[in-house]
Amino acid sequence: MGDATKTSPILEIRDLHVSLPAGGDRRHAIAGVSLDLHEDEILCIVGESGSGKSMMARAIMGLLPGPQVFASGGEIRFEGEALLAASEARLRALRGSRIAMIFQEPMTALNPLMTIGEQIDEVLRIHTDMDRAARRRRVVDILGDVHLPEPETILSAYPHQLSGGQRQRAMIAMALILEPRVIIADEPTTALDVTTQAQILQLIKEVQRNRQTGVIFITHDFSVVAEIADRVAVMQGGSLVELGQAADILDRPQQPYTKALIAAVPSLVPRPATAAVRRDEVLQAIGLSKTFTSGGGLFGGNKREVKAVQNVDLTLRRGETIGIVGESGSGKSTLARLVIRLIEADRGEVLLHGVDFLKLNARQVRSQRKRIQMVFQDPFASLNPRYKVGHIIAEGMLLQGTPKADATRQVNELLDLVGLDRKSAERFPHEFSGGQRQRIGIARALALDPEILVADEAVSALDVSVQAQVLRLLADIRDRLNLSMLFITHDLCVAAQVCDHIVVMRRGEIVENGPTAEVFAAPKHDYTRALFNSIPGRSWIAHKESLL
Amino acid sequence: MTAFFARFLRNRSAAVGVLLLLGVLLLAILAPILFPGDPFRLAGPTMEPPSPDFLFGTDTLGRDVAAAIAHGAVTSLMIGFVASLVAVLCGTVLGAVAGYFGGRIDDLLMRITEIFQTIPSFIFAILLVAILSPSVQSVVIAIAVVSWPPVARLVRGEFLSMKSREFVQAARTLGMSDGRIIFMQILPNCLSPIIVAGSLMVATAILLESGLAFLGLGDPNVMSWGFMIGAGRSVLRSAWWVCTFPGIAILLTVLAINLVGEGLNDALNPRLRERSA
Numbered sequence: 001m002g003d004a005t006k007t008s009p010i011l012e013i014r015d016l017h018v019s020l021p022a023g024g025d026r027r028h029a030i031a032g033v034s035l036d037l038h039e040d041e042i043l044c045i046v047g048e049s050g051s052g053k054s055m056m057a058r059a060i061m062g063l064l065p066g067p068q069v070f071a072s073g074g075e076i077r078f079e080g081e082a083l084l085a086a087s088e089a090r091l092r093a094l095r096g097s098r099i100a101m102i103f104q105e106p107m108t109a110l111n112p113l114m115t116i117g118e119q120i121d122e123v124l125r126i127h128t129d130m131d132r133a134a135r136r137r138r139v140v141d142i143l144g145d146v147h148l149p150e151p152e153t154i155l156s157a158y159p160h161q162l163s164g165g166q167r168q169r170a171m172i173a174m175a176l177i178l179e180p181r182v183i184i185a186d187e188p189t190t191a192l193d194v195t196t197q198a199q200i201l202q203l204i205k206e207v208q209r210n211r212q213t214g215v216i217f218i219t220h221d222f223s224v225v226a227e228i229a230d231r232v233a234v235m236q237g238g239s240l241v242e243l244g245q246a247a248d249i250l251d252r253p254q255q256p257y258t259k260a261l262i263a264a265v266p267s268l269v270p271r272p273a274t275a276a277v278r279r280d281e282v283l284q285a286i287g288l289s290k291t292f293t294s295g296g297g298l299f300g301g302n303k304r305e306v307k308a309v310q311n312v313d314l315t316l317r318r319g320e321t322i323g324i325v326g327e328s329g330s331g332k333s334t335l336a337r338l339v340i341r342l343i344e345a346d347r348g349e350v351l352l353h354g355v356d357f358l359k360l361n362a363r364q365v366r367s368q369r370k371r372i373q374m375v376f377q378d379p380f381a382s383l384n385p386r387y388k389v390g391h392i393i394a395e396g397m398l399l400q401g402t403p404k405a406d407a408t409r410q411v412n413e414l415l416d417l418v419g420l421d422r423k424s425a426e427r428f429p430h431e432f433s434g435g436q437r438q439r440i441g442i443a444r445a446l447a448l449d450p451e452i453l454v455a456d457e458a459v460s461a462l463d464v465s466v467q468a469q470v471l472r473l474l475a476d477i478r479d480r481l482n483l484s485m486l487f488i489t490h491d492l493c494v495a496a497q498v499c500d501h502i503v504v505m506r507r508g509e510i511v512e513n514g515p516t517a518e519v520f521a522a523p524k525h526d527y528t529r530a531l532f533n534s535i536p537g538r539s540w541i542a543h544k545e546s547l548l
Numbered sequence: 549m550t551a552f553f554a555r556f557l558r559n560r561s562a563a564v565g566v567l568l569l570l571g572v573l574l575l576a577i578l579a580p581i582l583f584p585g586d587p588f589r590l591a592g593p594t595m596e597p598p599s600p601d602f603l604f605g606t607d608t609l610g611r612d613v614a615a616a617i618a619h620g621a622v623t624s625l626m627i628g629f630v631a632s633l634v635a636v637l638c639g640t641v642l643g644a645v646a647g648y649f650g651g652r653i654d655d656l657l658m659r660i661t662e663i664f665q666t667i668p669s670f671i672f673a674i675l676l677v678a679i680l681s682p683s684v685q686s687v688v689i690a691i692a693v694v695s696w697p698p699v700a701r702l703v704r705g706e707f708l709s710m711k712s713r714e715f716v717q718a719a720r721t722l723g724m725s726d727g728r729i730i731f732m733q734i735l736p737n738c739l740s741p742i743i744v745a746g747s748l749m750v751a752t753a754i755l756l757e758s759g760l761a762f763l764g765l766g767d768p769n770v771m772s773w774g775f776m777i778g779a780g781r782s783v784l785r786s787a788w789w790v791c792t793f794p795g796i797a798i799l800l801t802v803l804a805i806n807l808v809g810e811g812l813n814d815a816l817n818p819r820l821r822e823r824s825a
Contacts, residue, residue, distance in 0.1 A: 342717050369723035382714035386736040396722035444718065 009036035010181050010214050011060070016074035018055050018064060018238075029055040029069065031238045037182065040212035042205070044225045044246070046261070047235035048463040049434075053218045056235075057186045060216070061101055062091040079181065097127045100175035102204075104187040106167035110159040116143075116170045117155030123177050138177065146173045146203060165196035169203065176207055183208070184216045189224065193327035194490065198534035201228050220463065222265045223493075226250055226537025234258045250540055264468040266493035268541050270516040271475075271500075281351075282451055282484045283372070285314040288338050288348035290331075308334040310508045312348070316452065321478060321485040323499030323516070325492055325531070331508035332488045336456050339486065340374050341365060352452075370400055370448035375474075377457040379437035383429035389440055390425030396448045414443040418473060435466035439473065446477065453478070454486045459494060471497050492531055493541070496520060504528050555815045562811020568804035572797075576621040583615035587771040591615065595787040605789040607780055613790060617797050619771040624801060627684065628754040631691035635753075636746040638692065639699025644730050646700070647707025658704070661697045669694035673756055677765045684767045687760055691753045702745055706738040740816035748809035751802040758798055773798050 018030040030052045037043050047053040058064050059071050062083060076083040078099065083091070095101075103109035111119060117139055124135045136155075143151035146169040159167055168188060175183055185204065189197040205228055208215050217228060225232055229246040234257065242255045253259045290309045309331045316322055326332040337343040339350050341357060350357040352371055360368060376382035383392055393414055394407040402410070412422050418439040429437055438458065445453060455474065459467040475498050478485050489495050495502055495516070502519040504512040504527065512525040523529045532538070557563050575582075591602070591612040598605045604613035646657040664672075673690040680686035710716060711734065719733045760766055761774030762781075773794040780790030 337717075340721055342720060366723035366725065369721055372721075374718065374721045376714040376718060378714055382718055384715040384719075384733055384737070395719070395724075399723055399728075441718070444722075448722065 009038050010079055011035075011037035011216075012075070012077040013056075013060070014075040014077070016056075016059060016076060017072045018052070018059055019070060019072040021068035026238065028072075028238050030059065032074070033235070033238075033240045034074075035233055035240070035243065037214045037216055039181065039214050040208075041230040042208055042215045042217055042228055043231045043233060044217045044219060044229035045233045045235060046219055046222060046225055048220060048261075048465065050237065051235040052238040053220075053235050054186055055238075057101065057184045057216065057218055060182075060184060061095060061099065062086070062088075093127075096123050096180070097178040098180050099182045099184065100178070100180040102168075102171050102175050102183065102185040102188045105191050106164065106171045107159060109171060110167060112159050115156050115158055116162070120170070120174045120177055123174060127178055139173075142173045142177050143170070145176070145207065146170070148173070163196075164192055165199060168192060168196075168200050172200075172203060172207065176211070179211060180213065182214045182216070184218070186218045187220070188217075190219070190221070194492075194536075195327065195530055195534040197224075197536065201536060204228065221536070222250070222262055222464070223535065223537035223541060226540035228536075234261070251543075260465060262544065264465045265541065265544070266468070266471075266491070266497050267545050268493055268496055268520070268535070268538060269545055270496045270520045271498065279317045279319060281315055282318050282353070283314075283316040283339070283486075284349075284351040285312060285335075285339060286349045286351070288312045288314075288335065288350070289346050290334055290338055290343060291346055307508050309338060309345075312505075312508075312510055314339075314503065316484045316486065318451075318484055319478075319482050320501060321487055321499045322501045322503055323487045323489060323495035324503045324505060325489060325495050326505035327490055327531075329507070330505040332490075332505050333456055334508075335505070336374070336454050336486060336488050340372055340454050342374075367400075370396070371450055372452040372454065373445035373448055373450040375438070375441050375445050375453065375455040375458040378461055379434045379441060380461075382441050383437055385429055387428075388425065389427055389429060389432075392429070392440065393425070393443050393447050396444065400448060410447065411443075414447055417446065417477065418443045433466075434462055435470060438462060438466075438470050442470075442473065442477070446481070450483070452484045452486065454488070456488045457490065458487075460489065460491065467494070474498060492535060504531070552815055556811050559811045559814055561807050562814070565804045565807025565811060568800055569808055572621055572625065572801050572804065575618050576625050579615075579618035579622055583612065583618050585615075587611065587615045587619040595783065595790075597787070598789055604793040605787065607776070607790045608783055608787070613776065613793055616771050616776050617773065617793055620773040620776060620794065621797065621801075623684075623766075623770050623772045624754045624757060624798070627688055627691065627757045628750045628805075631688045631695065631753045631757075632746055632749040634688065634692035635695035635749060636699050636742060639696035640703050640735075640742060642696070643700035643703025643705075644707055644735065647704035648711055648726065648730050648734065650708075650711075654704070657700070661700050664694070665697045667694075670756065670759060673760060674763065674765060677760055682760075682765050682767055684770060687757055687766060690760070691756050694756070695749055695753060699742070699745055699749070702741060703738060706741060707734055710734045710737055744809055744813040744816060747812055748806060751805040751809070754798065754802055754805070 013033060013035040016030055016033045017028055019027060020029050033056065045053045045056055055064070060076055060083065064070055071084050078094065120139045120142065121135050124130055124138060130138065139155065140151045143154055148154045148166060148169050154162070154170065162170065188204070189200050192200060201224065204215065207213070219225060225246065231244065232246050232249040233243045234241040234249065234255070236257050242249060242253065242258045249258060250262070253262055288309055289311055292306045292308050294304050312335055314322065324332045324335060334343060338345045345358055352368065357368065390411050393411045397407040397410060398404065411425055415422050415424055420436060420439055429440065432440065458474070459470050462470060471494065477483065487495065487499055499516050502514060502516050503510055504525065506527050512519060512523065512528045519528065523532055588611060590610040592606050592610050594606060594608055594610040596602050596606040602612055602614065604617065606612055642657055642661070646654040673694050676690035676693060677686050680689065716729060716733055719729050757766070757772065758774030758777070761772040762778040764778060766772045766775050776794040777791050780787065784791050
């Protein structure tokens with residue numbers, strides 16, 4: 001880390017205001033934020049959704065989605081030059097060459113119709129006078145610098161032919177090609193798997209150090225901050241809450257909001273093991289397999305096969321929570337949908353109290369569905385926008401033959417249980433926040449009085465503080481109602497909070513299976529160890545535990 | 549709901565469309581009062597130019613063109629709306645079933661849809677009316693039969709994207725039957741594009757009906773704008789009014805329906821809402 005305080009800042013933000021369209025919840029997306037970025041440092045802007053952190057990035061790049069959202073006051077100076085007053089042509093010249101940006105979702109940020117080589121070359125063509133051969137050498141070099149294997153091949157590849165991590169590397173190469181002084185990275189690792197995230201964080205740190213670039217790294221995740229930041233700015237509701245050296249903020253936060261955010265970061269210490277009584281088995285999966293085939297038209301043709309789940313065995317006991325952990329494509333969500341029979345398995349059995357759930361006919365399945373219910377990932381897609389919350393929660397009960405008056409009474413009780421106001425029943429889903437919607441989803445699942453709850457990434461779309469609340473709610477309900485739970489997640493830390501038992505999946509197979517405490521203390525499989533090593537900021541998380 | 553109407557009527561061209569359409573509707577409703585009796589009745593001298601007695605003149609047989617236009621409005625609107633309704637209902641059900649169940653059912657239904665789409669629709673309609681013999685019912689059937697495939701494809705597309713949404717999966721885990729999921733869960737979320745497509749289809753149906761009547765394939769007992777144009781086309785140079793006024797009637801009605809359809813599209817489609825704001 002260069003001693004940031006001695007150099008003069010390359011980017012100065014003074015009392016920045018960004019106003020929002022009239023009639024919204026608040027007048028300003030950003031209200032009076034002042035920040036400096038020095039060369040050779042990584043400044044992390046942390047905040048939850050709606051904190052205005054992404055608006056900061058857009059304001060600096062001159063990419064605010066006007067005409068109603070615009071910088072209404074303050075100053076942004078880049079190497080002394082006022083950016084807010086700069087002409088569009090000047091901004092264009094600066095963007096890419098002096099200030100570059102890395103986006104969250106590389107698949108949408110890259111043009112799908114151009115090869116990686118053409119897209120990076122385009123930056124050089126616009127900003128420099130280099131000839132074709134020189135440009136090509138430069139592009140190959142930079143692809144090598146971001147550790148993409150076989151740069152010559154990547155050059156002529158299209159975005160869809162690369163993996164998510166490779167695409168993000170290509171994006172970073174594109175941002176670096178003109179040696180910008182400032183790089184703004186807006187949640188660059190949020191869409192990536194944890195092992196890929198670790199590599200990309202490593203890469204960003206490496207290129208930043210080699211080039212002494214100033215990096216503004218925007219994230220919602222304090223463990224990523226712990227991994228990468230030199231200095232930290234915490235934002236809430238458009239204002240700066242706290243600003244300081246990373247070590248100070250992470251270990252000695254001053255403001256209550258920062259303290260709350262840090263406290264909400266899930267710990268790596270598994271929850272105490274429940275008394276290891278051999279309780280009766282509620283659900284047993286034996287040899288579950290599913291292969292997806294795609295392609296092949298009316299007359300056959302090229303078919304592609306993906307073995308999503310292969311020969312999975314699983315035993316869930318009463319009151320127990322099994323965490324199914326894996327990265328995207330590991331088959332964990334498919335497994336959940338096989339068990340609950342949203343997808344039909346190719347082979348295998350799912351025994352609910354000894355009866356094979358998968359062999360039941362359509363009518364029998366419908367009557368048995370109440371035993372096993374699901375909480376979904378996306379709180380915005382999992383509730384039908386056309387119906388009121390009361391109807392959504394009561395629907396299952398009415399279908400299973402509960403009289404209307406009873407159902408209404410139970411809806412009220414369920415709303416109490418998940419911590420929502422009883423008046424919520426008369427409102428539509430869009431009037432609620434993500435965390436509240438997730439509570440509605442839980443209430444709907446509980447309405448049928450199930451024995452088993454399947455939670456599919458039920459907290460991964462939520463802000464960290466809300467995530468902690470919903471996790472507590474799930475654990476509380478599980479203990480109170482003595483539910484068994486299948487908890488699907490990509491996040492080992494989250495799994496540690498609620499699960500008695502951990503199952504690690506990779507490419508459709510279980511690679512590790514054991515009590516949470518054992519898996520955390522001594523992971524047996526290489527892949528599990530790799531997952532643990534990829535957890536960002538793990539030394540800080542462990543350190544934080546010891547402080548509490 | 550009131551917000552929807554406010555948004556709809558703020559769109560000036562949509563408001564003009566509604567006014568025009570209301571005018572045509574009023575004309576159709578008042579036709580028996582304004583022009584009592586059979587519009588085929590010989591009301592005066594032949595090929596009389598427009599005058600206070602005969603507002604739009606008379607045709608080659610001495611029939612009142614104005615009376616024919618008023619009575620023709622009933623035919624056009626009725627056939628347009630009924631045929632579109634039938635087409636939308638059939639297309640929605642087939643598209644919903646194909647999109648929801650997928651697999652072989654989808655393959656089968658979509659191949660059938662494609663067979664219908666490969667036949668030029670107007671020629672197909674002529675063929676159907678010729679086989680069924682011209683009558684109001686056969687014209688409605690013919691128009692509906694050639695109009696449902698686009699609706700089916702539209703609804704199928706909507707269902708394909710909707711059925712993977714989590715609230716649909718949630719409905720299945722609650723033990724909801726497929727029929728209830730299709731009609732109670734997914735369909736209410738697909739209504740906007742269906743309403744827009746249906747409203748625009750009314751205009752096409754009116755054009756189709758006029759075309760059929762022009763060729764003499766309309767119901768011979770019912771007055772129609774297309775029939776008037778067909779009957780007057782041989783005297784276009786000597787008695788321009790016989791063709792011109794029914795033509796303008798068709799133009800205004802189709803224009804009105806298109807404006808209303810576009811307005812509905814803007815008001816119902818949230819992504820375009822900002823454009824008008």
